[in-house]
Amino acid sequence: MGLKSILVPLLLLSAASAQLSGTVGPTSSLESKQSTICNVLDYGGSVGSSDIGPAIASAFTNCVLKNSGSTLYVPEGDYDMQTWVTLSGGTKWAFRLDGLISRAATTTGNMIAIEDADDFEFYSANSAGGIQGYGYECRNAGPRLVRIITSTNWSIHDLILVDSPEFHLVIQEGSNGEVYNMAIRGTNLGGSDGIDVWGTNYWIHDVEVTNRDECVTVKSPASNIQVERIWCNQSGGSAIGSLSDGTAIENVLYRYVYTNGGNQAFMIKSNLGSGYVRNVVFDNFISRGTAYGLDINQYWSSQTPGSGDGVQLSNITFSNWDGNVVDGVARPPIQLICADGAPCYDITLTNVYMWSETDEAIVKCESAYGSGVSCIKSGSTHTSYAVVTSTVTKPSGYTTPTTMSGDLSTGFATDAAIPTPTIPTSFFPGLAQISPLAKNL
Numbered sequence: 279m280g281l282k283s284i285l286v287p288l289l290l291l292s293a294a295s296a297q298l299s300g301t302v303g304p305t306s307s308l309e310s311k312q313s314t315i316c317n318v319l320d321y322g323g324s325v326g327s328s329d330i331g332p333a334i335a336s337a338f339t340n341c342v343l344k345n346s347g348s349t350l351y352v353p354e355g356d357y358d359m360q361t362w363v364t365l366s367g368g369t370k371w372a373f374r375l376d377g378l379i380s381r382a383a384t385t386t387g388n389m390i391a392i393e394d395a396d397d398f399e400f401y402s403a404n405s406a407g408g409i410q411g412y413g414y415e416c417r418n419a420g421p422r423l424v425r426i427i428t429s430t431n432w433s434i435h436d437l438i439l440v441d442s443p444e445f446h447l448v449i450q451e452g453s454n455g456e457v458y459n460m461a462i463r464g465t466n467l468g469g470s471d472g473i474d475v476w477g478t479n480y481w482i483h484d485v486e487v488t489n490r491d492e493c494v495t496v497k498s499p500a501s502n503i504q505v506e507r508i509w510c511n512q513s514g515g516s517a518i519g520s521l522s523d524g525t526a527i528e529n530v531l532y533r534y535v536y537t538n539g540g541n542q543a544f545m546i547k548s549n550l551g552s553g554y555v556r557n558v559v560f561d562n563f564i565s566r567g568t569a570y571g572l573d574i575n576q577y578w579s580s581q582t583p584g585s586g587d588g589v590q591l592s593n594i595t596f597s598n599w600d601g602n603v604v605d606g607v608a609r610p611p612i613q614l615i616c617a618d619g620a621p622c623y624d625i626t627l628t629n630v631y632m633w634s635e636t637d638e639a640i641v642k643c644e645s646a647y648g649s650g651v652s653c654i655k656s657g658s659t660h661t662s663y664a665v666v667t668s669t670v671t672k673p674s675g676y677t678t679p680t681t682m683s684g685d686l687s688t689g690f691a692t693d694a695a696i697p698t699p700t701i702p703t704s705f706f707p708g709l710a711q712i713s714p715l716a717k718n719l
């Protein structure tokens with residue numbers, strides 16, 4: 279709960295600071311935000327409401343903003359929502375969502391946007407509250423579920439986000455935020471992003487995502503981002519990108535990422551452009567049955583080309599990977615396709631054991647410099663070179679990737695409702711979640 283940097287054990291705090299630039303989360307305890315309870319049922323709302331939006335807005339304006347140390351409270355129960363809300367400002371407050379809000383309009387935008395908040399916590403005390411987007415009714419033509427904009431010292435946790443018509447959770451700029459203990463269920467289609475984040479000093483951990491687009495993805499500009507204990511369960515997979523002109527991303531750590539099925543174990547994607555991605559670590563990845571594995575593609579055809587010669591990638595380390603792709607000849611388990619106009623360098627692969635379910639595989643490199651894969655070039659002079667394709671054998675350190683008991687065999691249909699899941703207590707094989715679910719505290 280709030281004041282996470284004080285409550286977690288010192289060992290975990292030390293681990294969490296690997297790429298963070300300071301503490302994250304609310305600066306005051308959750309208890310200190312309960313001096314005034316702003317219950318939506320006291321501001322025009324009712325359980326079973328056809329539109330809980332106005333009651334949320336009224337409770338925020340007439341109670342939260344007038345009482346520092348308050349909690350906006352949506353009790354257990356089912357609520358429809360037709361009026362989207364932007365909750366702007368506020369210091370030292372919480373949003374407790376114990377009920378399930380269902381989308382009941384097709385207006386675009388964001389169902390719930392939190393803007394310019396400080397010392398803020400968005401959570402479910404019963405670890406069962408959240409938003410059902412019923413995206414199958416207006417696929418790629420409705421709202422995003424939650425957007426947190428230019429906010430500082432905040433957290434969002436113990437919430438369930440289901441079937442957004444667009445993206446599920448967007449973190450736009452701001453700093454010092456923490457996202458954890460969440461389950462996100464989207465459809466088997468692009469445009470269903472799980473978590474997109476850009477800004478400074480964010481810790482995202484213990485999250486499960488199902489969809490066919492971004493799992494947990496860093497956008498530009500971003501610095502000091504740490505992502506760990508992520509379960510991409512029949513998901514498009516995590517990524518950095520898409521990147522274009524003026525990219526500025528540095529000091530990023532992904533670790534303990536488990537990917538079951540989907541598009542890729544991880545991808546850095548761009549198409550020309552300019553700027554940089556530097557000082558990035560990808561450690562302890564497990565993947566099973568993905569289309570692509572470790573994938574850098576700076577000529578990604580699904581993106582309109584930028585105006586520059588390419589985003590410069592440097593000082594990027596991949597370590598302790600074990601995984602397989604479906605067909606390692608059709609789609610290499612390792613592909614490092616860098617921009618000819620900005621060759622990538624200091625790309626290091628250590629103990630990266632990626633293979634193919636077909637027992638045959640190739641690897642590809644273009645304008646990439648570093649070590650750890652047969653197709654990459656070494657040296658301090660970094661000039662462009664054409665694609666090098668190498669046939670490889672099974673790595674001696676490869677083992678059949680482990681499974682998790684909740685692994686899905688397929689994604690969810692695009693034309694039917696997606697059931698509301700429960701939040702798991704483990705998001706990477708053999709590791710418990712960092713913080714217990716709120717309902718267990």
